[in-house]
Amino acid sequence: EVVLTQSPVILSLSPGERATLSCRASQSIASYLVWYQQKPGQAPRLLIYDASNRATGIPARFSGSGSGTDFTLTISSLEPEDFAVYYCQQRTNWPLTFGGGTKVEIK
Amino acid sequence: QVQLVESGGGVVQPGRSLRLSCAASGFTFSNYGVHWVRQAPGKGLEWVAVIMSDGKSKFYVDSVEGRFTISRDNSKSTLYLQMNDLRAEDSALYFCARDRGASALYCDYWGQGTLVTVSS
Numbered sequence: 036e037v038v039l040t041q042s043p044v045i046l047s048l049s050p051g052e053r054a055t056l057s058c059r060a061s062q063s064i065a066s067y068l069v070w071y072q073q074k075p076g077q078a079p080r081l082l083i084y085d086a087s088n089r090a091t092g093i094p095a096r097f098s099g100s101g102s103g104t105d106f107t108l109t110i111s112s113l114e115p116e117d118f119a120v121y122y123c124q125q126r127t128n129w130p131l132t133f134g135g136g137t138k139v140e141i142k
Numbered sequence: 143q144v145q146l147v148e149s150g151g152g153v154v155q156p157g158r159s160l161r162l163s164c165a166a167s168g169f170t171f172s173n174y175g176v177h178w179v180r181q182a183p184g185k186g187l188e189w190v191a192v193i194m195s196d197g198k199s200k201f202y203v204d205s206v207e208g209r210f211t212i213s214r215d216n217s218k219s220t221l222y223l224q225m226n227d228l229r230a231e232d233s234a235l236y237f238c239a240r241d242r243g244a245s246a247l248y249c250d251y252w253g254q255g256t257l258v259t260v261s262s
């Protein structure tokens with residue numbers, strides 16, 4: 036099983052600041068890494084697929100990078116609606132696995 | 143627009159069974175794989191199972207293999223999850239989610255979930 040480790044667990048930032056979230060895989064997953072955003076009481080929303088491709092309707096302030104075992108989700112300038120929990124997911128090996136999540140909270 | 147609506151959750155005793163349903167609309171259901179993903183209260187996401195668009199290929203997380211069965215009825219645009227021998231650790235909000243393609247193995251649309259509580 037591919038274990039995904041997200042860091043930090045909690046990221047405290049102010050609106051307008053840059054957020055950098057990390058996802059590390061226990062083995063190489065090429066570029067088959069996906070990012071989701073989840074707000075309280077809501078279903079997850081697809082943000083980024085295959086490490087760096089923004090999903091339909093996702094603002095340009097969200098970007099993804101990485102390959103192999105190290106991946107990064109960057110939010111260039113936090114908007115109030117961006118404070119949420121972010122999960123990564125790999126789609127290379129069975130079972131599909133998610134990281135434990137990073138909560139981006141208002142400082 | 144794409145909609146996924148789960149139903150069938152509830153409170154059930156350990157060892158009993160439950161069947162979840164997910165009614166899909168707004169897209170050609172038979173062209174897409176569909177997943178179940180669960181989330182225990184206050185916890186992260188856990189992928190449970192997927193059924194590909196052909197209805198034949200199915201995959202499960204180890205912890206539910208042999209107890210849960212994923213199936214689909216394309217004529218009704220409905221996904222199912224038959225859950226047998228339920229355990230306390232199966233308690234979670236169960237999301238139905240559409241695969242981005244026939245077998246892309248990630249999800250672009252999600253339902254709002256149905257809550258399963260396993261308790262005596």
